[in-house]
Amino acid sequence: MPLIAPSILAADFANLQRDVEMINHSAAEYIHVDVMDGRFVPNISFGMPVCAAVKRHAQKPLDVHLMIVEPERYLEDFRKAGADIITVHIEACPNLHRTLQHIKELGAQASVAINPHTPVASLSEILGEVSQVLIMSVNPGFGGQSFIENTYRKVRELVELRADAGVNFDIEVDGGVNLDNAPLLVDAGVDVLVAGSFVFKSNDPVATIQALKGVETD
Numbered sequence: 001m002p003l004i005a006p007s008i009l010a011a012d013f014a015n016l017q018r019d020v021e022m023i024n025h026s027a028a029e030y031i032h033v034d035v036m037d038g039r040f041v042p043n044i045s046f047g048m049p050v051c052a053a054v055k056r057h058a059q060k061p062l063d064v065h066l067m068i069v070e071p072e073r074y075l076e077d078f079r080k081a082g083a084d085i086i087t088v089h090i091e092a093c094p095n096l097h098r099t100l101q102h103i104k105e106l107g108a109q110a111s112v113a114i115n116p117h118t119p120v121a122s123l124s125e126i127l128g129e130v131s132q133v134l135i136m137s138v139n140p141g142f143g144g145q146s147f148i149e150n151t152y153r154k155v156r157e158l159v160e161l162r163a164d165a166g167v168n169f170d171i172e173v174d175g176g177v178n179l180d181n182a183p184l185l186v187d188a189g190v191d192v193l194v195a196g197s198f199v200f201k202s203n204d205p206v207a208t209i210q211a212l213k214g215v216e217t218d
């Protein structure tokens with residue numbers, strides 16, 4: 001069964017406490033927090049104060065996805081704001097190994113993300129340093145985009161690379177996840193499904209989370 005991480009980017013920001021409590025009462029494992037700076041990605045979402053506000057009501061770990069340039073400048077701040085898992089983009093980190101060490105020194109779980117154009121092989125030297133790899137299945141910056149189909153192949157490649165390296169980490173997929181692609185993703189080897197619009201735009205978000213959790217594979 002996959003772990004489910006609803007993205008609060010698609011929540012009602014004027015009712016954030018209500019939506020965080022919905023996640024608390026659901027079958028989800030994490031709360032996915034999308035931080036965008038208008039530079040690494042075209043869009044701006046929110047920063048540390050919102051992350052800290054979510055943390056005050058959260059009963060599940062915060063999976064914080066930093067879509068920002070120079071993320072190393074803000075690791076301590078996001079850790080203080082309650083981040084349990086911190087994801088940085090390989091495309092934003094010239095000293096990725098150092099950045100991942102820093103995340104771990106702060107007591108958080110280190111995670112690295114790759115954009116749709118970035119090959120899985122670019123991760124080969126740091127796979128032993130992370131507890132999670134996030135494969136973007138849309139171009140980062142916005143919720144509600146369509147899932148990119150080459151994600152299945154990238155997941156399979158990463159499963160193979162992980163086995164060859166003899167290390168362990170979760171594989172997370174983020175962007176356009178729904179009940180059509182979730183079974184195929186889990187079948188390919190995905191451990192964590194992030195879902196924003198599909199959860200929050202549904203009539204019954206708790207039931208939608210439950211449905212994602214229970215996806216059948218072949």
Ligand SMILES: O=C(CO)[C@@H](O)[C@H](O)COP(=O)(O)O
Pocket residue numbers: 007009010032034065067138139140141142143144145174175176177194195196197198
């Ligand atoms: O990181 C991102 C987008 O950049 C995601 O976490 C989105 O928030 C997912 O939203 P949906 O594609 O599921 O609507």
Ligand SMILES: [Co+2]
Pocket residue numbers: 007032033034065174194
């Ligand atoms: Co995200």
